[in-house]
Structures are given as structure tokens and as C-alpha cells.
Amino acid sequence: MRPPIASLVALLLVVAALTMISLNGIHAGRVPQAVSDGEQQIAADTALSMRTTIDAEARTVRRTASDYPATSTSTPATAFKGLTSARKAILGGVLLDARTGKLLAAGGRTVQLAGVNVVKTASGHGAIPPRLVTSGGTRQLLYFARLTLPAQQEDANQDQNQVLTQRRWLLVVSEALPGPAVYGDGRTAQLLDANGTALATAAHGTASPAAADSGLPSAATRAAKESARDTDASGSLLGAATGSKRTVAGWAQVASTTGPGDTDGLGLVVLTHRAVPATTAAVDYSGFALQAAGALAVLALLLGLALHFLLQQPLLRLYLSAGRLARGATEDGPTAWEELSRPVPVHGFGELARIGRALESLRRQLLGESGPQEFPARRGPGYRALAVVGVLVVVCWTVPMIFMLNRADTATAVPAPVLAVQQTRTEIASNRIRQSLDQLYTDLSDVTASLPGTSRAAQAKVLRHVLSDHKQFRSLYLLDRSGGITLRVGDTPLRTIVHVPDGGGITTVNTSGRIPAIAAYAQVPAAKGKAPAAGVVLFGEIDVKALNSILPRPKLGSVWVTDGDDKVLAASVGYRAFQSLPDSGLSRLARATQGAPGTAGTPVSRVLHTSSGPSVDAAAPLAQSGPTAHLGWHVVTAEPAAALQIPAVQAEQRTMLAGILSLTLGAACLGWLYVVVIRPLRSVAVLVERLAGGDRRTVLHPVNHDEVGSVTRSLELMRQALAERDRTARSGHAAGPSPSLRQTTLQR
Structure with a gap:
């Protein structure tokens, strides 16, 4: 009986202390x-x-070098021109002999190689990282790529059987440092x-x-x-x-x-x-914390005292009285009479009062002063009502904490700079996705230049090489003029829209299914001397998992990429393909980014109220230029305000948490008390009244090893004594608890 009551008081006091500490811990400086x-x-x-831009440029330089169709007759000048002519971002470049560091070819601005050990740099394994150098008073980035050419026989008189070593060159290009x-x-x-x-x-x-x-x-x-x-x-x-x-x-x-x-x-x-x-209003929740914690502490102590005086002490007295009667029923002589001579005090109310009155009747029956006694079936309020009242007392503190106090105003709780931050981060996320899609389109376009005029086997080899280098692609395939697939590598295409588009860009090739199919496409140019291959297009379906992986960012919340109809194409959280956004407010926010007809639109942000509280949301067009600009796609983000360190939202969240915690712990402890004490007491009350009413056949089995179980064991001993007395009376002996007890009673 003691553990539930002690736990109730202790846990409510702990919640009061946590309420004080958590609300006192909310601080707000001049800048939130x-x-x-x-x-x-x-x-x-x-x-x-x-980082993505620099990494992508470094990979492009290395890929250009590895894909260069070098032969044994390639010269440094032609190789250098072929490697750099199509790269507009290159400011200058050099081609060096990797074994000696000798300059073989150069072009554009002077490349600053001071401090660069060419031989050591080229002899290593793995990719060579870019370096930051100063050239002409400006900082530039140097990108490196190794180029391996077939062996070349330099001397006509050289032995044809002599093993020739491959030529290794090092390409170094300088580019402007990208600005943020x-x-x-x-x-x-x-x-x-x-x-x-x-x-x-x-x-x-x-x-x-x-x-x-x-x-x-x-x-x-x-x-x-x-x-x-x-x-x-x-x-x-x-x-x-x-x-x-x-x-x-x-x-x-x-x-x-x-x-x-x-x-x-x-x-x-x-x-x-x-x-x-900068904010000037002070944020101070210490006064509220003291009042709330003090009120809960007072309630906890009052509940503990009420349960102690109304339940714990009466039950302990009843436990002692039941044990005394059991000893009197099982012993003989003056000791037994002394135990049974004292009346049973009736304490408490409800079940304890009923048990006390029944025990008094049993005492008199054991002394032979009265017979079985019937008890009224109508009962007054019991200890179950006490438990309900205890829960209601806790509710009186928790309900205002959960639903009324420290409510954050959705319109004013989130500072304007926080909204601006969410909008800015959404724009950056949109730019990051655009960069990724644009890079995939650029790489796919570069591939098409190597496809015309080659055999089917050579084309398949090129596509397999691209697929191995670009894990973002799940499938690559060539379409003929009718839209049929003539060559495919990778997984089975997801496309359901059969079309042969003009030009190149990013598009979707299905409108249903479990996985959205986003694809980059580019026209395959005609081979020299042949009729143009109009309608021949290279498609690269992008793995949506690769797109989903770049969406999550810390403290940005959920991120969705939607099409022009606000259907989800990619997301940082679980979703179904082409489903609507999870909240209608987000759909309205995405549509609000659309500007006048023919314009790209502008980003917007708002505070939306959801079932879980205020949410800081923003939307931005995916792209204003490039291959994705015509799609009308959007990037939508939603971050719960509770995840941000906003004082008003923190106060609401912690106030609600304190209320929920106290209600849960209070109800749990009172439920524990009901299960282990009150409900067994109700059962014992029924059994003891039956026993006092003359039922000697029902065996009383103690279920719990506690105070209620001890009372039950004492009642079973009394039942056995009364049953033995009834058997003795029926066999012709005088009634009484025992001969010695009757003799002691007559002498007194």
C-alpha cells in the first residue's frame, strides 16, 4: 500500500521540479x-x-581526360586542344610530362605551378584534389587530371620486339574561384x-x-x-x-x-x-514556473496526506484488528478471551468501514454472543471514488497546463527573421537540386557527342561506362524516331509516356505508379556525312533515391519537390508517388510562388497552423533558368516551430509537456493504488460480509502478499474456527469458541 502513495507524491514533486527548471531555462537575448x-x-x-560545385568541376576535368580518345599518334598540342577547347570556364592550362614535369603544351593565361611538385603529384594514386593558388593577384583553383596514352615508337630503327612503356601526361587547368x-x-x-x-x-x-x-x-x-x-x-x-x-x-x-x-x-x-x-522585450518565465511548480507541489502533498489518513492508516488498523481476531479464534485460554474481548474499531469509510463492521460481527460470533448477521446490499461511496477524486485533483492542474497556459500566438510567436531564414534555406535547397539536375543533363549531353557513327556494341559500351560513373542514373536508353527503345543499359525503364521530344532538358516520363520517373534527355547529333538523325534521343532516368538523398538538411524540416500540379516527385520523408502535399496550406503556399504568366515566380514563406502546432513553411521555384526552368516545379519545406529555439514556442511546449507528464504519472500511480489496494479491498468486503452472514463454506484464498492479503488470511482462520464450532454444535456439544474459552468467560 505504501509504494503507490509514496510514488505518487515523489513523482509529482519531481514533475514540479522539472517544470521549474525547464521554464527557468528559457532565455531570449536581443537576437533570438x-x-x-x-x-x-x-x-x-x-x-x-x-563544395558540390568544386567537386563537380574536378570530376568533370578528370572525366574529360579519361574519356579523351587518345591514340599512339596523339600529340601534346592536339590533345591539349581537345581537352580544353570545349571548357569555357578554363582560364589557362598546361599539359606536362608526368615522369619529368616537362612542359608539353600550354594555352590561355599562365598557370601558377610554384610549389607544385609535378612528378610527385602525378605519381600518386587516386584523384588529385584541387589546389588554391594566387595568379596575377587573384586566387584561382587548379584542377588536375592524369592522361594515359598508348606507347609511341619514337625511333624508326628501334627494335620492334622491345617493350614500349605508356606515355603519362598531367593536365593542369586553372579556373576562377566560384563565388558564394x-x-x-x-x-x-x-x-x-x-x-x-x-x-x-x-x-x-x-x-x-x-x-x-x-x-x-x-x-x-x-x-x-x-x-x-x-x-x-x-x-x-x-x-x-x-x-x-x-x-x-x-x-x-x-x-x-x-x-x-x-x-x-x-x-x-x-x-x-x-x-x-534586435528585440527589446524581456522574456521571463521564472514567475510562472514558481507558481506552477508550487501549485503542483501543494497538490502532491495534499493528495499524499489525504491517502495517508483516509486509506493507509485505517487499513493498517484494520490489518491489526483482523490479526488479533485470528489469534483469538485459534488460541485457547485467557489469551484468546483477551484478544476477542476488545471491540473492533470502525475506521475510514466505504470498504474499510464495511470490513470493520463485519469483523465486529465475527468477533461477537466467536464469543457466542450473537449469530450470523445480514448486511444491507446498498453501499455508500467507496475508495474507488477517492481514486477518481485524486485523478480529478491532478487534472485540475494539468488541463490548464496542456490547453490554456502559455499558448503561443501563431501570428506573432515566430519572429520575422526566422521566417526569412526558412525562405532563404528553401531557395538554397532549390538551387542545390537545380545544380544536381543541370549537372546530370550536362553530362548526358556530353555523352551524345560520342554516339554518332559508332556501332551498337560501341554505343552500349559508352552507356555502360556512363552508368557506372553516374550512380544517379538508374537506366539509359536510346529512342528511335517512333519513340521505341533501340538500346538500353541498366534497369527496366519506368516510362509510360512514349514521346520523342525536341531539344534537351529534364522531364518526367510517367504520371502514375509507385516511383516517379524523372529523366534527363538530349538529342543525338547526326554523324558527319550522313543525314541528320532527327528524333533520336538519349534518355537517362534518374534514380529518385539519389534525388531524395540530397534533400534533407539539419533544421530544415521536411522537404518536397513537386510538379506543376503540386504532386510530389521527391521528398526527404516517406511519400507515395504523385500524391498531394500533406497539408492544403502547403499546396496554397506552392501556388503562391507562381508569378505573372511567363515569369519564374518568387519564393514565399508563412507560418501555418497544423494539428501539432505552428509550422514554419516556405516554397520556392525549382529553377529560373536552365533545363528545368520550363517545368514549373517547386521546392516546399516545413519545419515545426517546436523544433526551433523560439521562446514562446519553447514555453508552450514545456508547459504542455509538464501537464502531460504529471497527468500520466498521477493517473498511473492512482491506477496502481486501485489495482493493488482498492480493488482487492472491494473483494474482501464482499467476502467478509458473506462470512459474517453465515457463509462457512467459501474458502478465502489470499491473492496478494500485502496488508489486504494478511486480512484475507486472518478471515480464513476465523472461518475455520466458526465452521469447527458449528460442527461441534451440530454433534451435541455446547456452542462457544472452545471449552477453555467458555470456562474462562464464566469465571470472569
């Missing part, structure tokens, strides 16, 4: 923590986009080197790069150096305050510290900053 965290994530997203893409009005983005020097700066809208806090770059690079190496390093900083605004900044390393990449050794850091309005 959610804004600082959002700026950190914007910097991390921008760094990821830059910046989104969000008033935001500035900077690309810093390891010393904190700004290599590139971009601003959007009304941002003024010159007005930035001069100490932020050095602080960002210093924090990047001190950061842990087991995670992608990023963080937030607070800059100078100007009037009612303060600069909030985020930084992130361009290098990935969670895995090898082409940007690991560059030491680049992205810094983004923006002036946001």
Missing part, C-alpha cells in the same frame, strides 16, 4: 537563438553548394581563406558588404580552426549593433570533415551575415 541557428545553417548550406551564391534580402556572403582574407564577396538586395563587422572574418576562421574534426564544422557569431539592429553571422567550412572530398585541403570558409532587428 533561432535566428542565430538559422544563419549558421544558411552558411552550412552555402558551403555545401560550393547569396539569397535573402540584406544578406552578404563571403568566401574566406585560412587566414581570414575575403576571396569573394556577394551581397543580395540592400546588403552593404562594406558595413559588415570587420572582426567577423577573423573570428569565423579562428572558430573553424578550433572546431572539432569529426563533424562538418559550422557555427554562428554575433557582430556589432547598429541602432535597433544587430549583425548575426554564420560560418561553415567548405571542406567536408566527414569523408574524403576534393575540397578537403583548400581551407575555405563561408561566412554569411545579415543585420536583424
Whole structure:
């Protein structure tokens, strides 16, 4: 009996303490923590986009070198021209002998190779990462690629049987350092080197790069150096305050510290900053926390005292009385009379009062003073009502906590800068997806140049090579003019729309099924000297899993890619192909991005109220240019406000959690008390009244090894004594508890 009551009081006091601690832990500076965290994530997203751009360019240079159709008669000049002529981004390049470092060919601007050990660099294994160099006062990136050519017999008199070694060249091209893409009005983005020097700066809208806090770059690079190496390093900083605004900044390393990449050794850091309005209203929940915790502590103590005096003490007295009567019924002599001579006090109410009255009747029956006694069937309120009242008392505290107190206003709880952060991050996500799709389209277009005029086996070899290099493609196939597939490698195509489009780009090739089929396509040019192969198109179906994998980002929430009809094509969470967005408000948000006819549209953001609370949502067009611009696709994001560190939302969440926790624990403890004490008491009350009413045949089996079980065992001993007395009376002996007890009674 004691554990449920003690647990109820202790657990409610623990909830009161947690309520005090959690609500006191809500702090709000002049810049909300959610804004600082959002700026950190914007910097991390921008760094990821830059890392993706550099990695993609490095892979392109290496792939161009590996796909170059070199022969034993290829010269350095022709090879260099073939490798660089189609690359508009290249500022300059050189072709070097990998064994000696000798210059073989050069073009464009001078390539700064000071500090580069050509022989050592070319002799290693694996991909050669880009390097950051200074050329002409500007910082540039050097990309490297190895080129292996068939052996060439240089001397006509050379022995034909002599083994010739392959020629190995090293291609080095210099390109401009890509600048950081910046989104969000008033935001500035900077690309810093390891010393904190700004290599590139971009601003959007009304941002003024010159007005930035001069100490932020050095602080960002210093924090990047001190950061842990087991995670992608990023963080937030607070800059100078100007009037009612303060600069909030985020930084992130361009290098990935969670895995090898082409940007690991560059030491680049992205810094983004923006002036946001500083809040002046103080946020203090300490007074509410003290009142709520104090009220719950008082309720817990009152409940504990009520259960102690109304249930625990009466039951203990009843337990002692039942044991005394059992000893009197089983012993002989003066001791037995002494145990039975004292009346049974009736304590409490309900079941305990009923049991006490029945025990008193049994005592008198054991003394021979009375016979069986009937008890009224109508009962008053029992201890089950006490448990219900206890639950209601807890409910009186929990219901206001769950449904009424500290309610966050959906319209004002989320600060405007937090909405702007969600919108900006949605734009960055859209740009990242566009980059991925554009790169796949570009790579597919490059492949088509090697297909005309070759045999079917050669084309299949090329497509298999592309499929092995691009894990994003699940299937590659060539269409003839009628739309039939003439050559396929990879998985079975998912397409259900049979069409032969003109030009090239990104499209969908099905409108139903379990998996959306997004494909890149490009026209195959005609071979020289032959009629144009109009309608011959190369399709590459993109694995939707590869697209889904680039959508999740920390603290961005759920991300969906939708088509022009707001049907889901890809998502960071589970979904069915071509299903609608999970909330109608998200669909309206996606449609709100559409501008005037013929325009690409603009991103929007809102706070939507859902069943789980306010949600910070945004939508942006997938692309405003490139092969995906004509599709009308959107990127939609939704982040629950409860996941952001917004004081009003935190207070609501923790207040509700305290109410739910106290209701759950209180109901559980009172339910435990009902199961182990109150319900057994109700059964014992019925049995003892039957026994006092003359039922001597029903054997009383103790079920619990506690106070109620002890009372049941005592009742069974009394039943046996009364049954023995009844058998003795029927066989002609005088009635009484025992001869010695009757003799002792007469003497007294």
C-alpha cells in the first residue's frame, strides 16, 4: 500500500521540479537563438553548394581526360586542344610530362605551378584534389587530371620486339574561384581563406558588404580552426549593433570533415551575415514556473496526506484488528478471551468501514454472543471514488497546463527573421537540386557527342561506362524516331509516356505508379556525312533515391519537390508517388510562388497552423533558368516551430509537456493504488460480509502478499474456527469458541 502513495507524491514533486527548471531555462537575448541557428545553417548550406560545385568541376576535368580518345599518334598540342577547347570556364592550362614535369603544351593565361611538385603529384594514386593558388593577384583553383596514352615508337630503327612503356601526361587547368551564391534580402556572403582574407564577396538586395563587422572574418576562421574534426564544422557569431539592429553571422567550412572530398585541403570558409532587428522585450518565465511548480507541489502533498489518513492508516488498523481476531479464534485460554474481548474499531469509510463492521460481527460470533448477521446490499461511496477524486485533483492542474497556459500566438510567436531564414534555406535547397539536375543533363549531353557513327556494341559500351560513373542514373536508353527503345543499359525503364521530344532538358516520363520517373534527355547529333538523325534521343532516368538523398538538411524540416500540379516527385520523408502535399496550406503556399504568366515566380514563406502546432513553411521555384526552368516545379519545406529555439514556442511546449507528464504519472500511480489496494479491498468486503452472514463454506484464498492479503488470511482462520464450532454444535456439544474459552468467560 505504501509504494503507490509514496510514488505518487515523489513523482509529482519531481514533475514540479522539472517544470521549474525547464521554464527557468528559457532565455531570449536581443537576437533570438533561432535566428542565430538559422544563419549558421544558411552558411552550412552555402558551403555545401560550393563544395558540390568544386567537386563537380574536378570530376568533370578528370572525366574529360579519361574519356579523351587518345591514340599512339596523339600529340601534346592536339590533345591539349581537345581537352580544353570545349571548357569555357578554363582560364589557362598546361599539359606536362608526368615522369619529368616537362612542359608539353600550354594555352590561355599562365598557370601558377610554384610549389607544385609535378612528378610527385602525378605519381600518386587516386584523384588529385584541387589546389588554391594566387595568379596575377587573384586566387584561382587548379584542377588536375592524369592522361594515359598508348606507347609511341619514337625511333624508326628501334627494335620492334622491345617493350614500349605508356606515355603519362598531367593536365593542369586553372579556373576562377566560384563565388558564394547569396539569397535573402540584406544578406552578404563571403568566401574566406585560412587566414581570414575575403576571396569573394556577394551581397543580395540592400546588403552593404562594406558595413559588415570587420572582426567577423577573423573570428569565423579562428572558430573553424578550433572546431572539432569529426563533424562538418559550422557555427554562428554575433557582430556589432547598429541602432535597433544587430549583425548575426554564420560560418561553415567548405571542406567536408566527414569523408574524403576534393575540397578537403583548400581551407575555405563561408561566412554569411545579415543585420536583424534586435528585440527589446524581456522574456521571463521564472514567475510562472514558481507558481506552477508550487501549485503542483501543494497538490502532491495534499493528495499524499489525504491517502495517508483516509486509506493507509485505517487499513493498517484494520490489518491489526483482523490479526488479533485470528489469534483469538485459534488460541485457547485467557489469551484468546483477551484478544476477542476488545471491540473492533470502525475506521475510514466505504470498504474499510464495511470490513470493520463485519469483523465486529465475527468477533461477537466467536464469543457466542450473537449469530450470523445480514448486511444491507446498498453501499455508500467507496475508495474507488477517492481514486477518481485524486485523478480529478491532478487534472485540475494539468488541463490548464496542456490547453490554456502559455499558448503561443501563431501570428506573432515566430519572429520575422526566422521566417526569412526558412525562405532563404528553401531557395538554397532549390538551387542545390537545380545544380544536381543541370549537372546530370550536362553530362548526358556530353555523352551524345560520342554516339554518332559508332556501332551498337560501341554505343552500349559508352552507356555502360556512363552508368557506372553516374550512380544517379538508374537506366539509359536510346529512342528511335517512333519513340521505341533501340538500346538500353541498366534497369527496366519506368516510362509510360512514349514521346520523342525536341531539344534537351529534364522531364518526367510517367504520371502514375509507385516511383516517379524523372529523366534527363538530349538529342543525338547526326554523324558527319550522313543525314541528320532527327528524333533520336538519349534518355537517362534518374534514380529518385539519389534525388531524395540530397534533400534533407539539419533544421530544415521536411522537404518536397513537386510538379506543376503540386504532386510530389521527391521528398526527404516517406511519400507515395504523385500524391498531394500533406497539408492544403502547403499546396496554397506552392501556388503562391507562381508569378505573372511567363515569369519564374518568387519564393514565399508563412507560418501555418497544423494539428501539432505552428509550422514554419516556405516554397520556392525549382529553377529560373536552365533545363528545368520550363517545368514549373517547386521546392516546399516545413519545419515545426517546436523544433526551433523560439521562446514562446519553447514555453508552450514545456508547459504542455509538464501537464502531460504529471497527468500520466498521477493517473498511473492512482491506477496502481486501485489495482493493488482498492480493488482487492472491494473483494474482501464482499467476502467478509458473506462470512459474517453465515457463509462457512467459501474458502478465502489470499491473492496478494500485502496488508489486504494478511486480512484475507486472518478471515480464513476465523472461518475455520466458526465452521469447527458449528460442527461441534451440530454433534451435541455446547456452542462457544472452545471449552477453555467458555470456562474462562464464566469465571470472569
